[in-house]
Amino acid sequence: IGDVVSDLDPGIRVLVPGEKNSEVKVTLLSSTGKKVEYSANLLAQKAVQLPLTGIPDGTYTVIVTSQQPLVAGVRTVQDAVIDPAAAASSAPLTGGDFTWISSSSFLTEEVLIPLPVGLNPSVTFYNPSNRVAEVSLSSAGQKEITLKVPSGEMVTSPLTSGMNYTVKGVKGLVGGLTYSGAGVGSSIALNPANVLGSSITIYPR
Secondary structure, eight states, X not given: OOOOOOTTSOEEEEEOOSSSOEEEEEEEXXXXXXXXXEEEEXXXXXXXXXXXXXXXXXXXXXXXXXXXXXXXXXXXXXXXXXXXHHHHSSOOOOOOEXXXXXXXXXXXXXXXXXOOSOSSOEEEEEOOSSSOEEEEEEXXXXXXXXXXXXXXXXXXXXXXXXXXXXXXXXXXXXXXXXXXXXXXXXXXXXXXXXXXXXXXXXXXX
């Protein structure tokens, strides 16, 4: 496995922050259940960017495991909008976008998702448990979305931009939001409410 040397390519950036080297295993799980797996031996305290070349476009859950504690992030790339006039010339294509995706924490039974406005939002849940998860997403004025997430699999569903969703049945799952369009993209990891958080009082003027 070689390092990624171009910001134009997707990749997984991994760091083993401790004192010991570690073997790292990467599993890419698609919505169809297909898996791509590879491993690499990493030196401690050295950030390495592993490639994602040859992976078809789509939505994936990336699972990174290690013999030692690690930190990791995934970069995806959204290609630029291709102007037919520019494509016919020798001028280089410009534009496009990239997204850094952070890891997600295990969710609690119920979470609230205030969905920001953006292009083509979708939510993905991965179920690492040994049971089938039945997930519901409800929002005012919208038809309730129900999803079954089998053990060891992922499920993706489109959402409506700018809405607030109450999500139930996600205890023990991990999830994320994705926005995508021609040449643009963004992502948000879903995490439960911080146990150290507190309410905020707002006073009108």
